[in-house]
Amino acid sequence: xxxxxxxxxxxxxxxxxxxxxxxxxxxxxxxxxxxxxxxxxxxxxxxxxxxxxxxxxxxxxxxxxxxxxxxxxxxxxxxxxxxxxxxxxxxxxxxxxxxxxxxxxxxxxxxxxxxxxxxxxxxxxxxxxxxxxxxxxxxxxxxxxxxxxxxxxxxxxxxxxxxxxxxxxxxxxxxxxxxxxxxxxxxxxxxxxxxxxxxxxxxxxxxxxxxxxxxxxxxxxxxxxxxxxxxxxxxxxxxxxxxxxxxxxxxxxxxxxxxxxxxxxxxxxxxxxxxxxxxxxxxxxxxxxxxxxxxxxxxxxxxxxxxxxxxxxxxxxxxxxxxx
Amino acid sequence: xxxxxxxxxxxxxxxxxxxxxxxxxxxxxxxxxxxxxxxxxxxxxxxxxxxxxxxxxxxxxxxxxxxxxxxxxxxxxxxxxxxxxxxxxxxxxxxxxxxxxxxxxxxxxxxxxxxxxxxxxxxxxxxxxxxxxxxxxxxxxxxxxxxxxxxxxxxxxxxxxxxxxxxxxxxxxxxxxxxxxxxxxxxxxxxxxxxxxxxxxxxxxxxxxxxxxxxxxxxxxxxxxxxxxxxxxxxxxxxxxxxxxxxxxxxxxxxxxxxxxxxxxxxxxxxxxxxxxxxx
Ligand SMILES: Cc1ncc(C[n+]2csc(CCOP(=O)(O)OP(=O)(O)O)c2C)c(N)n1
Ligand SMILES: [Mg+2]
Numbered sequence: 001x002x003x004x005x006x007x008x009x010x011x012x013x014x015x016x017x018x019x020x021x022x023x024x025x026x027x028x029x030x031x032x033x034x035x036x037x038x039x040x041x042x043x044x045x046x047x048x049x050x051x052x053x054x055x056x057x058x059x060x061x062x063x064x065x066x067x068x069x070x071x072x073x074x075x076x077x078x079x080x081x082x083x084x085x086x087x088x089x090x091x092x093x094x095x096x097x098x099x100x101x102x103x104x105x106x107x108x109x110x111x112x113x114x115x116x117x118x119x120x121x122x123x124x125x126x127x128x129x130x131x132x133x134x135x136x137x138x139x140x141x142x143x144x145x146x147x148x149x150x151x152x153x154x155x156x157x158x159x160x161x162x163x164x165x166x167x168x169x170x171x172x173x174x175x176x177x178x179x180x181x182x183x184x185x186x187x188x189x190x191x192x193x194x195x196x197x198x199x200x201x202x203x204x205x206x207x208x209x210x211x212x213x214x215x216x217x218x219x220x221x222x223x224x225x226x227x228x229x230x231x232x233x234x235x236x237x238x239x240x241x242x243x244x245x246x247x248x249x250x251x252x253x254x255x256x257x258x259x260x261x262x263x264x265x266x267x268x269x270x271x272x273x274x275x276x277x278x279x280x281x282x283x284x285x286x287x288x289x290x291x292x293x294x295x296x297x298x299x300x301x302x303x304x305x306x307x308x309x310x311x312x313x314x315x316x317x318x319x320x321x322x323x324x
Numbered sequence: 325x326x327x328x329x330x331x332x333x334x335x336x337x338x339x340x341x342x343x344x345x346x347x348x349x350x351x352x353x354x355x356x357x358x359x360x361x362x363x364x365x366x367x368x369x370x371x372x373x374x375x376x377x378x379x380x381x382x383x384x385x386x387x388x389x390x391x392x393x394x395x396x397x398x399x400x401x402x403x404x405x406x407x408x409x410x411x412x413x414x415x416x417x418x419x420x421x422x423x424x425x426x427x428x429x430x431x432x433x434x435x436x437x438x439x440x441x442x443x444x445x446x447x448x449x450x451x452x453x454x455x456x457x458x459x460x461x462x463x464x465x466x467x468x469x470x471x472x473x474x475x476x477x478x479x480x481x482x483x484x485x486x487x488x489x490x491x492x493x494x495x496x497x498x499x500x501x502x503x504x505x506x507x508x509x510x511x512x513x514x515x516x517x518x519x520x521x522x523x524x525x526x527x528x529x530x531x532x533x534x535x536x537x538x539x540x541x542x543x544x545x546x547x548x549x550x551x552x553x554x555x556x557x558x559x560x561x562x563x564x565x566x567x568x569x570x571x572x573x574x575x576x577x578x579x580x581x582x583x584x585x586x587x588x589x590x591x592x593x594x595x596x597x598x599x600x601x602x603x604x
Contacts, residue, residue: 062486066449066480067486071449071452074452074454077454078384078460098480101442106450
């Protein structure tokens with residue numbers, strides 16, 4: 001794996017959604033079997049261009065997510081590779097039974113996109129803040145669940161999705177501003193986590209994804225300053241989880257902190273804990289939203305409010321090391 | 325589409341009724357009411373209208389059948405068996421462990437089943453999606469989707485109709501099995517639809533209403549539907565839930581578990597109905 005880590009905590013000049021929209025636009029030119037279904041939210045993720053460029057393969061289902069999910073499954077039954085989008089709240093909660101039965105159970109692959117991951121729903125507030133979307137998708141058999149952190153990663157994932165032909169996939173992503181973590185040319189593989197920092201002196205591993213990757217990198221820097229070596233893994237692939245990488249880290253560092261932009265009750269922390277409990281019981285601390293609802297406000301406020309911050313990760317690292 | 329041969333289709337319908345009873349009898353209980361009332365429709369579809377290939381059930385140019393009211397699985401299993409998709413006896417494993425013939429139609433398990441249904445309302449959307457996919461591919465085929473009148477309580481049914489209208493899908497025909505009953509009793513006492521045909525029409529569907537036990541009427545309505553370009557079709561079938569099952573056709577019960585004696589009586593009556601159809 002070729003990793004070009006930038007990690008300067010600087011905003012990418014490109015909107016995250018374009019990693020999806022522009023890539024999909026190119027892919028649809030190449031692969032005539034790709035279809036796109038949206039629920040009146042193309043304007044939010046810049047996919048109107050798909051309707052313009054491929055009017056016979058990009059569709060509005062309107063504000064009717066349950067039907068939209070079924071349309072997507074029906075298209076898949078005719079051999080199409082289908083992407084289906086709404087805000088993360090609605091592409092999970094509003095059509096869960098439809099995705100579950102019409103697509104997943106029926107053996108039909110639909111690539112579900114949930115925009116505005118977690119607190120990035122910001123000014124749309126608690127009604128629009130998906131903190132349980134991944135939980136729902138994690139519990140569907142054969143599913144793939146992804147939480148990319150930046151433009152390069154979302155682009156790479158988008159390119160890989162049509163190659164998945166078993167089970168439904170769910171990709172939660174940020175619409176607008178993201179910190180650039182990776183430089184161009186970084187390659188990602190679904191099912192493989194990315195090691196961002198490691199040494200043979202590591203006393204703990206931070207396992208994270210999405211917007212929390214940058215916070216984890218900041219936490220790494222403060223811990224370094226204090227002389228504490230930690231490993232940092234970007235586990236954007238919640239399912240399939242990179243178990244080999246996780247277990248190696250657990251064995252070598254003996255403590256785990258997970259950090260996620262999601263309810264910790266059933267998210268990244270849970271899948272990590274599940275894997276560890278089965279294979280290598282390891283002390284773990286969970287940074288993330290602690291069984292709370294979302295609320296309205298600027299993203300920075302929400303990250304403070306829910307403890308989605310580097311200092312919280314630092315404290316969790318110290319706490320878990322003490323539990324060893 | 326084959327020429328209409330009323331007698332042939334009536335015989336086929338009687339045969340489908342008998343076989344549907346046998347399939348459910350193999351387990352002793354099941355959704356008799358909503359299966360039996362579709363026998364005439366299935367006879368018209370598989371005896372005269374649809375393009376299909378039992379040797380190659382997923383033949384891309386086939387016509388599709390989606391039983392959105394998935395609990396009518398047994399009538400499909402009987403019909404597909406009669407049409408040679410598999411030996412009929414295979415379906416006598418209905419709802420046994422590891423069977424390929426579950427209560428609700430499942431595209432992964434049964435040859436001839438195009439889409440998985442069971443959670444009511446969903447088949448309307450997936451059938452509509454399939455019609456859209458066929459249209460993209462420029463196929464000259466049709467999707468037939470069967471919806472229960474109780475099922476039409478689900479908003480998703482109307483979302484699907486709305487979508488089909490807006491996308492001008494004239495390659496789909498929805499049948500509403502207007503038998504007047506759902507699980508808890510008469511549809512009118514549970515959540516009254518008023519005039520369901522007018523509602524379908526208001527959603528932009530080219531809507532016809534016919535006697536769902538009159539094979540000629542069903543056939544002719546499909547001919548009309550095929551001729552109508554640019555809009556999806558809806559055919560409301562006025563039916564009698566449980567039609568042809570002696571223990572269910574009076575009560576219109578949703579599911580049945582009759583005694584062996586009652587089963588024997590029903591099977592004998594269905595045999596007799598078949599013999600009479602053949603003699604007529
Ligand atoms: C979403 C959903 N809710 C409830 C059920 C349980 N259920 C199965 S059949 C049925 C009644 C269906 O009535 P109708 O659609 O009129 O079918 P028919 O009379 O033709 O048998 C119910 C409530 C279900 N399968 N799916
Ligand atoms: Mg009914």
